Amino acid sequence: MRIELLKNEMIKSKADGYLISNINNVFYFTGFMDVSDATLSLIIPLDGEPTLLVSPLSYTAAKDNALNCLVNVISTEKKIIDKLIKKIKLNNLKKIEFDTLPTPMYIELIKRLKGVKITPNQNSIWNLRRIKDEQEISFLRKASTLADIGIKTGIQAIKTGVKEYEIAAEAEYAMRLHGSEGTAFDTIVASGPRSAYPHGVSTNRVISKGDFVILDLGAISSGYRSDITRTIVVGTPTQKQSKMLELVSRAHQKALECIHTDINAQEVDANAREVLKSEGYGKQFLHGLGHGVGLDIHEPPTLSSRSEDILKKGNVVIVEPGIYIVGFGGVRIEDTVLVHKNYGERLTQALYYL
Ligand SMILES: [Mn+2]
Structure with missing residues (x-):
């Protein structure tokens, strides 16, 4: 449901993918809360199923608790980037928005995804999160x-x-x-x-x-x-x-x-x-x-x-x-x-x- 609402926001800003790295945002959309210093990534293509990438230590908990997404285990930050790039290419995404990204990850994505626009857009998520259900x-x-x-x-x-x-x-x-x-x-x-x-x-x-x-x-x-x-x-x-x-x-x-x-x-x-x-x-x-x-x-x-x-x-x-x-x-x-x-x-x- 919340993911559908985010997709509506993506349509408004003409994005075809959204990348989430903030643990509270991941929790908001999937119900899975990772540890505060976790490196994780939730990729939501406009057309297609969301995928949550988590570390091996978080995998079982994510499998048990995360709703509305596939869960993949990823052992290092480098592998998260490789996997994201694979997914982005597979889904042929051209304009991806994100909440926050570690700087090395952002630089790497920009470097390896020529022709893909990668822009921050926290408002899409805050528009939802600021109204409590x-x-x-x-x-x-x-x-x-x-x-x-x-x-x-x-x-x-x-x-x-x-x-x-x-x-x-x-x-x-x-x-x-x-x-x-x-x-x-x-x-x-x-x-x-x-x-x-x-x-x-x-x-x-x-x-x-x-x-x-x-x-x-x-x-x-x-x-x-x-x-x-x-x-x-x-x-x-x-x-x-x-x-x-x-x-x-x-x-x-x-x-x-x-x-x-x-x-x-x-x-x-x-x-x-x-x-x-x-x-x-x-x-x-x-x-x-x-x-x-x-x-x-x-x-x-x-x-x-x-x-x-x-x-x-x-x-x-x-x-x-x-x-x-x-x-x-x-x-x-x-x-x-x-x-x-x-x-x-x-x-x-x-x-x-x-
Ligand atoms: Mn106070």
Whole structure:
């Protein structure tokens, strides 16, 4: 079914073949997930059966799990290229599109396939992947529930004297215990002045009274990723801290209220940004409002001031406004959100303040 939809995209761009090397794309079209550093290739001729080329170590798993394609075992990268060239010639393909290719492979293909046009076209696949179907939405719901468990557990572990990585460990363990296939990305526990780093990772810094603590994490379910951030203050917040928390939650709420089908992503960003700007914190909101999520943690559509995307029913996006003050600290509130016709539904549901 998904392969047929990709073939429709190929017809639109006048391609007669599509070459996939990204493991998440292979999973999307065949249901087979290879290891993250796998060299593999799925070739889809417009007329003809798709063939998946995998390494000997992945062969049995691919045979058992890959649907809608033949599976061939290929022992080296050189042999993948030889086999691809054979298939391309056999099917007489003249315009092949691809998602991504290792540079040596691309150069080799160009060199040996004179007269064949080989061009990147990721949009064909993103046009499909950016709209989630019912099954994908159920996996994203599960991943979001697991992230809620992680955030609650992590927040309970926050107290003075504890190290950031200990909080990350507790949160990750809880998600794993409830069935997460891993973490959606490296868990961030950024405390004190480090909370002003938007990508703060987790260090051995010891939590102390008065710290902001940003906890940003995600889970994986059936390959699909979730993302949530909560910020807390250890002890009683100062007036400035309370103000920052309140503003960011208002910006977050504002974004959720305006999300619906056919709104420009740019407008959602602008609405949330305006809340922070109006109180003098516009410059401290360092990044875009958010991005799509699914098998990858960053996908289209993008919610930012430069985005040309338009939201559609079935998009799943991250909404993550924040304020970052160098040397002082930061606040971010983030949820994974499903776009409906008339509203945005929070799939991650932990309370803003716990
Ligand atoms: Mn996040």
